[in-house]
Amino acid sequence: MALLILMPNKDGRALSEALQDIDPNLDIRIWPETGNKQDIEYVIVWNHPPGELTKYPNLKVIASFGAGVDHIFKDHDLPENVALTRLVDDSLSGQMCEYIAGVILNQRLRLTEYREYQAAGIWTPKEPRPGNNVCLLGLGSIGREVARYLANLNFAVSGWSQSPKDMDNIATFQGPEALGKAVADADYIVCLLPLTPKTTNILDNTLFNKMKKGAYLINAGRGGHLNEDDLMDALYQQQLSGACLDVFKVEPLPEDHPFWRHPKIYLTPHCASVTHLDKAAAQLHENYLNMKNSRPLLNRVDPTKGY
Numbered sequence: 001m002a003l004l005i006l007m008p009n010k011d012g013r014a015l016s017e018a019l020q021d022i023d024p025n026l027d028i029r030i031w032p033e034t035g036n037k038q039d040i041e042y043v044i045v046w047n048h049p050p051g052e053l054t055k056y057p058n059l060k061v062i063a064s065f066g067a068g069v070d071h072i073f074k075d076h077d078l079p080e081n082v083a084l085t086r087l088v089d090d091s092l093s094g095q096m097c098e099y100i101a102g103v104i105l106n107q108r109l110r111l112t113e114y115r116e117y118q119a120a121g122i123w124t125p126k127e128p129r130p131g132n133n134v135c136l137l138g139l140g141s142i143g144r145e146v147a148r149y150l151a152n153l154n155f156a157v158s159g160w161s162q163s164p165k166d167m168d169n170i171a172t173f174q175g176p177e178a179l180g181k182a183v184a185d186a187d188y189i190v191c192l193l194p195l196t197p198k199t200t201n202i203l204d205n206t207l208f209n210k211m212k213k214g215a216y217l218i219n220a221g222r223g224g225h226l227n228e229d230d231l232m233d234a235l236y237q238q239q240l241s242g243a244c245l246d247v248f249k250v251e252p253l254p255e256d257h258p259f260w261r262h263p264k265i266y267l268t269p270h271c272a273s274v275t276h277l278d279k280a281a282a283q284l285h286e287n288y289l290n291m292k293n294s295r296p297l298l299n300r301v302d303p304t305k306g307y
């Protein structure tokens with residue numbers, strides 16, 4: 001019984017060492033040095049080559065090295081009857097809470113604007129930007145924590161999700177027909193949705209036109225949620241006052257992409273919530289033992305929903 005690390009663009013050796021620290025007896029292989037493929041029962045993946053996972057006849061679990069699993073589902077040649085899991089941990093949600101609050105407070109307190117004034121030697125005190133309503137798109141394990149965090153900072157928070165969610169002090173909306181209503185009063189719209197066929201390009205002109213004029217968009221879900229041309233258009237038309245983007249259709253963002261130099265776009269390099277190696281290793285190891293001992297797996301993904 002062996003565990004394979006299949007993360008072509010990440011440091012597989014560091015994860016292997018973190019797992020060996022927990023259990024020195026683990027049989028760990030790092031792709032492409034798989035050894036006998038029949039030995040592999042558990043694979044940890046991040047952006048694996050499509051079709052690769054069908055080559056392991058005894059595979060039981062595919063574990064995402066992150067909260068998102070869209071990188072797995074973009075492979076249309078996945079083995080059948082293999083369980084899928086993802087990472088859920090409080091460091092992922094904690095980082096996201098701070099990131100979203102930081103972006104909103106930066107915008108509201110005009111900190112970036114003052115930095116520009118400083119560079120130009122301008123002394124012009126202003127009122128903070130008005131508007132206290134935040135709408136979160138996505139109330140999964142991370143979205144719920146962000147909603148609570150912002151409510152504790154006295155923002156008026158609402159949330160939208162595909163399936164009904166009940167939360168104290170947070171107005172919740174569900175289903176496609178309630179999406180327009182969910183965003184209508186928001187000053188800040190934050191996308192933390194999973195990327196699925198239903199949510200691809202959900203941030204488009206149809207939705208922007210349902211937002212308050214001058215709303216501010218934050219996308220820390222996936223680049224595939226955003227229709228990039230529609231965002232450029234909504235910024236030009238001043239339907240949106242600005243956007244902060246952490247995720248992009250192509251990452252790293254190509255050098256010549258217009259977002260780099262757009263005055264109303266603030267961008268960060270997919271760093272809002274980063275998998276913590278030791279915490280990830282502990283959770284992956286726990287699930288490996290669950291598999292080995294035929295116990296229920298933690299954080300299973302429902303392939304019919306895609307999250």
Ligand code: GLV
Binds near residue numbers: 065066067069273275
């Ligand atoms: C990061 O984007 C993740 O999915 O963990």
